[in-house]
Amino acid sequence: MSIANGIPDIVIGRLPVYLRALTNLAQSGKTNTSSHELGRRLGISSAQIRKDLSHFGEFGKQGTGYNINYLLEQLRAILNLEQEWRVAIIGAGYLGHALAHYQGFSSRGFRMAWVFDIDHEMVGKKMNGLSVQHIDQLKETAKQENIQMALLAVPTTAAQAVTDLLVDAGIKAILNYAPINVEVPADVEVRYSDPVVQMQHMTYYLKPELEVLATLSRD
Amino acid sequence: MSIANGIPDIVIGRLPVYLRALTNLAQSGKTNTSSHELGRRLGISSAQIRKDLSHFGEFGKQGTGYNINYLLEQLRAILNLEQEWRVAIIGAGYLGHALAHYQGFSSRGFRMAWVFDIDHEMVGKKMNGLSVQHIDQLKETAKQENIQMALLAVPTTAAQAVTDLLVDAGIKAILNYAPINVEVPADVEVRYSDPVVQMQHMTYYLKPELEVLATLSRD
Secondary structure, eight states: OOEETTEEHHHHHHHHHHHHHHHHHHHTTOOEEOHHHHHHHHTOOHHHHHHHHHTTOOOEETTTEEEHHHHHHHHHHHTTOSSOEEEEEEOOSHHHHHHHHOSSSGGGTEEEEEEEESOGGGTTOEETTEEEEEGGGHHHHHHHHTOOEEEEOSOGGGHHHHHHHHHHTTOOEEEEOSSSOOOOOTTSEEEEOOHHHHHHHHHTTSOOHHHHHHHHHHO | OOEETTEEHHHHHHHHHHHHHHHHHHHTTOOEEOHHHHHHHHTOOHHHHHHHHHTTOOOEETTTEEEHHHHHHHHHHHTTOSSOEEEEEEOOSHHHHHHHHOSSSGGGTEEEEEEEESOGGGTTOEETTEEEEEGGGHHHHHHHHTOOEEEEOSOGGGHHHHHHHHHHTTOOEEEEOSSSOOOOOTTSEEEEOOHHHHHHHHHTTSOOHHHHHHHHHHO
C-alpha cells in the first residue's frame, strides 16, 4: 500500500501534518495562509507543500494563498475524516493509561471509548472513565460499536497474537506501539509508533560523544 | 536537514527499522538473512532495502545474503549508536509515566534516567525509580550528566516554551509528543510522535462508514 491512486504514501503521510498546522493557524484566528508560511512552520519547503497538494487539485490562488477553512475541509475529506472513527485501546498498562487520558482524539476525528486487556484482574477497572473489558469481548463489541481501528499497547511478546485477534474482530487499522513488526492481511493497515526508532533516526545527525570529547581536548 | 551527505532523510529513517528487524532475527537465533526475508517481514520491497543499504557500502553477497551480526554492527555505527545516548523525559504526567516505564530504551542505545517537570508538587516523586526534578534544574543537570536528547511530554500550550528551555540547556534532539510544531535552531533535531497524525494517515486507506453502510444496504 505504498502507492494509492498513484499518490505516494509519503505524500499522504504529510497531509495530517498540514491538517494539524492549519488547525493551529485557524485556532490562532488566521483565515488565510501561504505555502511559504506553512513551510516555515513545518520545516518543509513551500515547493514540497504545493507539489503535495497539487496531487488533489487546486486549493490556492497565485498571490492570495490558501483559504484555511476551505483547505481544512478538503484535507478532512481526502483523509476520510468527515465521519468519526471508533478506536479501541488494547492493553491497560502504563501506555494504555496514557492513551486513555490523551485529550487530542475527539477533536480530530476519533472516538476512543473502549479499552481491552487480556488480564482478568484488570476487567472492570476504570481508565479515565473507560471501563476495561476482557479481550474475549473484543469481537462482539467491535461489531456492535463499529470499532474499526485499534491502538496496540501490549508487550512485544503478545503483539502478533493480539494482532491476530484484532484482525479476526474486523479491525482494519492498527497503530502498533510494540517494537516489533506484525503480519496482517493486505486489507489491514498497520503503522508503528516506536520512540527508539525515532531517536535512532535523530542520532544519525548528532555529533557522537567521542567527537565532542576530541573537540573539547583540542580547545 | 532532509538530506545529509546526499542521503535522503527517508532512507536514514528506515535504517532504525532495519536495525530493529535484524535484532529480532538475531534474537530468534538466525545468523544470516536476505533482503527478501527482511522485506517480507517489513512490508518493504527487497529492491528498496538493497538500494537503501547501498548508500553506505556493500553489506551482502550475491546469493548468500547478509551476515546479521555484521550488518547490525554497521547500522549501529552509521546511526551513531556505538555510544549510549542520555535522554531526559520532560513532563511527569501520564505519558511521562508510561515513558519512564518503557523497557525498550537501554538495550537499544539510550539511557533514560532523568525526569523533569514544571510543577513543584511533582518534584521528588518517583517514576519507575526515577526522581522527578524541577525543570529549573535541567540546564545544570544536562551539562553535568551530558544529556543530549529529550522526550517532550508536556501539554501543547507549554511545548514551545519548554522547547526553548531544552535548547538553552544544550539539548540537541527532541522527540515532541505534543501535537504542535515547535521552532528550534538549525543544529537541533526535532521529530514528532502524534498518534492522531498516524491514524489520519491510515484512514486515507480505509473505506468510509457511509460507503460501508451503502454496501451493506445493497446486500
